[in-house]
Amino acid sequence: MLNYSNVAQEIGVSVDTVKRWTTILETSGIIYLLKPYSNNHLKRAIKTPKVYMLDTGLMAWFTKWLTPETISQGAKSGQFFETFVVSEIIKSFYNNGIEPPLYFYRDTNQKEIDLLIEYDRKLYPIEIKTSANPDKKMAKAFSILKENLPEQEMKLGNGVILNQYPQKLWLAEDLGTLPISMI
Numbered sequence: 001m002l003n004y005s006n007v008a009q010e011i012g013v014s015v016d017t018v019k020r021w022t023t024i025l026e027t028s029g030i031i032y033l034l035k036p037y038s039n040n041h042l043k044r045a046i047k048t049p050k051v052y053m054l055d056t057g058l059m060a061w062f063t064k065w066l067t068p069e070t071i072s073q074g075a076k077s078g079q080f081f082e083t084f085v086v087s088e089i090i091k092s093f094y095n096n097g098i099e100p101p102l103y104f105y106r107d108t109n110q111k112e113i114d115l116l117i118e119y120d121r122k123l124y125p126i127e128i129k130t131s132a133n134p135d136k137k138m139a140k141a142f143s144i145l146k147e148n149l150p151e152q153e154m155k156l157g158n159g160v161i162l163n164q165y166p167q168k169l170w171l172a173e174d175l176g177t178l179p180i181s182m183i
Contacts, residue, residue, distance in 0.1 A: 001046075001048045001049075001050055001051075001106075002022070002033065002048060002049050002050065002051045003048065004018045004019055004022075022051075029054055030053065030054060030055065030058070031051050031052065031053055031054065032051075032052045032053075032054055032086075032087070032090050032100075033049040033050070033051060034049055034050045034051075034052055034086065034102060034103065034104050034115075035049050035102075035103050035104075036048065036049060036050075036103060036104060036105065036106065037103035037104065037105045037113075037116045037118075037123075039149070039153065039154070042105070042107070042144070042148055042149075044107040044108045044109065045105060045106070045107050046106045046107060046108065050104055052083050052086050052087060052090070053083060053087070054087045054090065054091070055087070056080060056083055056084045056087065059080070059083060060080070063076070065080070077130055078129075078130050081128065081129075081130045082114060082128045084180075085128045085162055085180055085183060086102075086114075086115060086128070088180075088183050089102065089115070089117075089183055090102065092183065101117060101118040101119055102115060102116070102117060102118075103115075103116040103118065104116060105125075105141070105144065105145070107144070111141045111144055112141060113125045113126070113127065113141050113142065113144070113145070114126055114127050114128045115127075115128065118154075119157075121154065121155060122154070122155045122156070122157040123145065123149070123154050123155070123156055123157060124157040124158065124159070124160065125139070125141075125142045125145060125156070125157075125159040125160075126159070126160045126161075126162060127139050127141075127142075127159070127160070127161045127162070128161075128162045128163075129161060129162070129163045129164075130163070130164060131163050131164065131165075132163065132164040132165050132166075133165065134161045134163045134165055134169065134171065134177040135171070136171040136172055136175055138161050139159050139161055139171075139175055142159045142175070156174075158174050158175065158176060159174060159175045159176070160175075160176055160177065160178055161175070161176075161177045161178075162177075162178055162179075162180055162183065163177055163178075163179065163180070164179065164180065165177060165179055166179050166181075167179060168182070
């Protein structure tokens with residue numbers, strides 16, 4: 001989550017300076033600011049963007065997590081995996097000449113949906129897990145959208161859990177899993 005004031009205080013510069021640097025990093029394709037999804041019916045939604053690095057190799061260099069073993073087995077493996085998946089999805093939209101219609105959801109109760117793709121008046125929720133054993137409990141936060149989005153405003157598409165299981169699976173009528181090799 002990007003908090004300009006915290007960053008400014010941490011490094012000893014003004015908030016305006018942090019915002020300018022962030023704009024430069026974003027324009028250069030080094031970071032991507034994923035906007036939060038909100039509407040009138042999701043009143044508890046947090047409105048702060050998340051920052052993703054678009055190059056996980058550069059992310060590893062900056063964090064000094066330099067070996068594949070450290071990244072895959074370390075405490076930050078889930079964050080590296082999520083960053084990789086989100087950055088690949090972002091790049092696939094850009095490579096097709098499309099501004100990524102991507103969001104995330106997080107509320108004041110800490111319920112979170114990793115990624116939301118808005119396409120053709122539908123909202124597709126995506127959960128990203130390092131697991132090779134996907135389970136529909138991993139998508140329990142999707143119910144927030146089912147309960148709070150009126151169908152006339154935005155239809156809810158099938159949810160997906162992106163994971164490391166080697167093939168597609170259906171866990172429910174409206175919930176599938178995809179291996180990351182398919183993104």
